[in-house]
Amino acid sequence: MAGLELLSDQGYRLDGRKATELRKLQARMGVFTQADGSAYLEQGNTKALAVVYGPHEMRGSRSRTLHDRAVINCQYSMATFSTAERKRRPHGDRKSTEMSLHLKQTFEAAVMTQLYPRSQIDIYVKILQSDGGNYSVCVNAATLAVIDAGIPMRDYVCACTVGFVDETPLADLCYAEENGGVSSLALALLPRGGQIALLQMDARLHQDHLETLIEAAMTACKGVSKVLDEVVRQHLQEASVLTGE
């Protein structure tokens, strides 16, 4: 793309970050009292809200109940005002359905569903402002919401989108970078065990670079997990102060 240098010679990106630098992450848990668990997360300019209900009795089609574990029902949607041009169809389009499916697969790997047979856990995520890395921000927000709801999980699920430009992996892509022809890869990781919950990529990348890209993604996810850990511990401290323990 003429005139748009994704990685300058000095190693700076479009928004002034270095190649392995993450965007500023801010999050709050327990933003809604009506839901069982909720969280609001901002990663740079991308803002997402996640809400968790459950575990409760299976609603809708009863035939989908699993006798030995809970069903996780995810819904991903974007607010109409989240993108540069007003979104005409926020729900039900192909991308939202695919994202919802990815979120479901990711959380089925982390949540201990076998403790809640024949029930359903709902995870709803809404993007309020979209500036790249939508899937990753959703996963991070949903992790905090699930922890807030008190649903047991094996570990945090941290996600990050990485791209490959000029033989260098870039961590945490923003919208301009994603659309600037960068091969982007989204990775959801359980940081403590180093287990990958989901890896998604639909760009073209030489197989020699795959190893470095995944390594960079895992490092970025571990960085995200540190920030999320801080947020959870602070929330617990605040909650304990209120209940007088």
Added chain:
Amino acid sequence: MSPMKLCVPGDKLCSAEDCIPGTGVYLRHGYIYSSLAGYVLRKNEGEELPVISVVRETETQLLPDVGAIVTCKVTSINPRFAKVHILYVGSTPLKDRFRGTIRKEDVRATEKDKVETYKSFRPGDIVLAKVISLGDVQSNYLLTTAENELGVVVAHSEAGAQMVPISWCEMQCPLTHSKEFRKVARVQPEYLQA
């Protein structure tokens, strides 16, 4: 109380040889990890190893488990079974109702074939029951009242007043003095007012 340790999901708490896993934790490769964000609680149960569990201030949603005593409200009856909404598990209220079924043969322990659900429950009754099964794909939780302490605890007569139990199978309305048939739960001695 000594300050309790905070933990988050994925925190390694101790080795499986030091403690027995309780609630809110899981076992992996011989180590005990936390699965909730909360406080670590170590309790000595009197056996050799203490039980380690993670607790939160707000109780998480409890699910009816096999063998649990539940409080439910009858929603509809049928010659073969009664359908109920499970409201409380033990003494914990549920945020959301679960559906249950009490089959005709599970109402009483004796003379199971002579049971008439119309004479055991009516819609609107509050019933104490025990979970016998989580049910298969199509059905709800299966409950039983086939014990002396299980059965109807609160029922309203056709006149609208709350009825008083007079035997294990009858309740009487205080206003009209008419008797109605129910499968009544035996009141625990500690709940009887002197």
